[in-house]
Amino acid sequence: MTPMVSIRPGPSAAHNALRCAALRGKPLLNLPAWALRTRRSIATNAAVQETPVEYPSYPPGVPSVSIAPRRSLEERKKAVKNAKPFSEFLTDTFNRQHDYLRISITERCNLRCLYCMPEEGVPLSPPAHLLTTPEIFYLSSLFVSQGVNKIRLTGGEPTVRRDIVPLMQSIGSLRSKGLRELALTTNGISLHRKLDSMVEAGLTGVNLSLDTLDPFQFQIMTRRKGFEAVMKSIDRVLEMKKLGANIKLKVNCVVMRGLNEREIIPFVELGREKDIEVRFIEYMPFGGNKWSQGKMISFQEMLDIIRTKYPDLRKVPGHKNDTSKTYEVPGFVGKVGFITSMTNDFCGTCNRLRITGDGNLKVCLHGNAEVSLRDLLRKDNGGEPIDQEAFERIRQIEMDRRDGRLSDQTVLGWGQREKELLQVIGAAVKRKAEKHADIGDLENMENRPMILIGG
Ligand code: SAM
Numbered sequence: 001m002t003p004m005v006s007i008r009p010g011p012s013a014a015h016n017a018l019r020c021a022a023l024r025g026k027p028l029l030n031l032p033a034w035a036l037r038t039r040r041s042i043a044t045n046a047a048v049q050e051t052p053v054e055y056p057s058y059p060p061g062v063p064s065v066s067i068a069p070r071r072s073l074e075e076r077k078k079a080v081k082n083a084k085p086f087s088e089f090l091t092d093t094f095n096r097q098h099d100y101l102r103i104s105i106t107e108r109c110n111l112r113c114l115y116c117m118p119e120e121g122v123p124l125s126p127p128a129h130l131l132t133t134p135e136i137f138y139l140s141s142l143f144v145s146q147g148v149n150k151i152r153l154t155g156g157e158p159t160v161r162r163d164i165v166p167l168m169q170s171i172g173s174l175r176s177k178g179l180r181e182l183a184l185t186t187n188g189i190s191l192h193r194k195l196d197s198m199v200e201a202g203l204t205g206v207n208l209s210l211d212t213l214d215p216f217q218f219q220i221m222t223r224r225k226g227f228e229a230v231m232k233s234i235d236r237v238l239e240m241k242k243l244g245a246n247i248k249l250k251v252n253c254v255v256m257r258g259l260n261e262r263e264i265i266p267f268v269e270l271g272r273e274k275d276i277e278v279r280f281i282e283y284m285p286f287g288g289n290k291w292s293q294g295k296m297i298s299f300q301e302m303l304d305i306i307r308t309k310y311p312d313l314r315k316v317p318g319h320k321n322d323t324s325k326t327y328e329v330p331g332f333v334g335k336v337g338f339i340t341s342m343t344n345d346f347c348g349t350c351n352r353l354r355i356t357g358d359g360n361l362k363v364c365l366h367g368n369a370e371v372s373l374r375d376l377l378r379k380d381n382g383g384e385p386i387d388q389e390a391f392e393r394i395r396q397i398e399m400d401r402r403d404g405r406l407s408d409q410t411v412l413g414w415g416q417r418e419k420e421l422l423q424v425i426g427a428a429v430k431r432k433a434e435k436h437a438d439i440g441d442l443e444n445m446e447n448r449p450m451i452l453i454g455g
């Protein structure tokens with residue numbers, strides 16, 4: 001008898017690869033390691049029977065925020081039916097629901113892009129000011145418990161963080177709590193080395209920044225070498241997609257007058273045969289990047305340039321919270337997108353929140369209002385970074401309090417801390433402005449350099 005096809009929501013890339021192998025009758029031994037490591041069994045008659053999968057649990061010592069345990073399909077259906085309204089803490093006064101969190105996991109980078117940071121670099125925070133891995137995981141769980149369903153890791157360059165893969169594994173485990181997408185924004189320099197394990201950890205999307213297809217121009221725009229490594233990463237993502245990995249790939253290209261506008265057409269032409277979405281980004285002003293309106297090429301000007309060669313370029317319907325406007329050239333496999341923050345803002349449907357590397361919540365990329373989650377989180381640890389052991393100690397205190405072994409004068413436990421964090425987050429979200437400042441004012445506004453925000 002043909003076994004029933006039963007696939008969990010949010011199939012992993014490994015699952016997809018196995019499924020593809022089954023469909024093609026491909027021997028399992030030829031599959032990449034990330035696909036073989038899955039625990040699902042496979043049937044060659046194109047049906048996949050599932051054996052129970054153990055999702056990675058919380059890293060030991062990390063307290064679980066109050067989110068429901070994994071439920072059966074029936075229970076989940078019931079939960080959807082009785083779904084509560086979206087978290088009040090993540091809803092602003094314009095009724096925007098923030099279900100997308102971008103976390104900067106490092107301030108460091110292996111490139112020095114002209115538009116992102118000053119040539120002399122930026123002063124980095126002392127290591128103790130940066131969020132630890134258990135702290136990042138804790139905050140991720142807290143936001144997911146409130147309805148965040150997409151997390152993007154960014155930086156600085158996120159792949160330079162040594163423990164990025166274990167971090168992704170732990171965040172990936174939040175799929176069973178409602179996380180649907182785990183994405184990465186990267187310059188691609190070392191992505192090809194870590195990609196397989198990241199996909200295995202649950203990576204679902206890669207935004208790769210590349211501003212030129214010319215290796216010499218690459219060196220001018222990034223002040224470093226590395227073009228070949230980036231291309232290798234793109235090829236590896238495409239290869240894995242072909243094998244069935246469920247990863248969306250987008251290439252981000254910041255266009256600057258006098259530097260790379262002549263590459264707009266070659267970038268569009270990448271999509272003739274490759275399944276890539278290239279997104280052209282209007283150059284934006286940030287601390288220390290010497291922005292000027294003259295160097296910026298507007299969305300309209302980019303459209304005009306493309307239409308001189310491809311007059312049939314046409315708009316593709318988008319989704320509610322898209323930051324980019326998507327277009328296609330008839331007959332091309334890939335798509336073309338535009339991120340138009342400067343000339344055509346998309347604040348009305350903004351669903352994004354950001355956490356900086358030093359633990360500040362930033363409700364708007366172009367606003368300088370920030371509030372520290374790190375300081376509140378660390379209150380119970382004398383202001384010190386919370387590592388695995390410290391989390392374990394604090395959790396013990398919480399359990400002792402619940403069991404009546406402590407008086408109320410002792411430090412607050414996680415339950416109370418969680419409430420405070422949500423109050424602070426909720427208040428910051430409620431202060432979010434309807435839209436960011438206009439082009440003229442943005443230029444003069446104080447903001448961090450982009451590398452310290454996390455794009
Ligand atoms: N290092 C990673 C990378 O480059 O993809 C992640 C961090 S980077 C700050 C995130 C994104 O911000 C990149 O796509 C980059 O091109 C974009 N970016 C940086 N500075 C910018 C600026 N001044 N205007 C527009 N986009 C910018």
Ligand code: SF4
Binds near residue numbers: 117209
């Ligand atoms: Fe580094 Fe990304 Fe900034 Fe370039 S854009 S300097 S790669 S953080």
